[in-house]
């Protein structure tokens with residue numbers, strides 16, 4: 253995949269998506285390393301600034317990851333990130349991930365709107381056949397959000413991961429391009 257053009261925007265009802273930049277680094281690291289985000293992610297180690305800069309250089313800038321900042325349409329306030337990674341060109345498939353940075357912005361429908369916009373981007377712009385997402389089974393907000401955004405629960409994997417001294421169940425979601 254080609255990297256996303258810096259001027260590219262995706263507009264929704266309440267939010268828009270813009271490509272992540274190096275200037276977002278401190279903000280994104282604060283979000284990504286916060287307890288409520290890390291605690292819902294499979295990868296639990298805090299991300300260092302160096303790792304994030306490498307991620308931008310080696311993944312985002314090379315087009316291997318398409319990462320967007322979710323922003324408010326009226327106030328421009330940044331809320332969080334939605335991204336696509338693990339492009340599987342052979343099977344025309346990609347994985348999507350999402351997080352909002354602050355607890356008080358959650359459960360207001362922003363995640364669902366962003367996830368729908370990201371799906372639409374994958375289907376219309378990237379023309380991928382399938383988008384998948386992995387969600388830890390205890391993460392009720394994310395399970396609900398993926399369903400509302402149009403994903404189908406495809407699998408429930410019992411004790412799939414060993415995280416922080418505990419076996420965790422994992423739910424696999426998928427959404428197939430309706431235009432294919």
Ligand SMILES: CC(C)(COP(=O)(O)OP(=O)(O)OC[C@H]1O[C@@H](n2cnc3c(N)ncnc32)[C@H](O)[C@@H]1OP(=O)(O)O)[C@@H](O)C(=O)NCCC(=O)NCCS
Nearest residue numbers: 292350351352358359360361362363364392393394396397
């Ligand atoms: C997951 C996340 C992106 C969802 O975004 P959001 O804006 O909160 O999602 P929405 O408001 O669109 O939808 C959340 C739904 O879950 C529901 N919900 C929230 N907490 C819940 C809980 N503990 N139990 C059951 N349902 C819950 C909300 O009520 C809402 O459903 P409704 O609209 O039917 O009432 C956001 O909560 C987040 O960033 N969480 C931390 C990071 C994370 O978990 N990322 C995803 C990893 S897979």
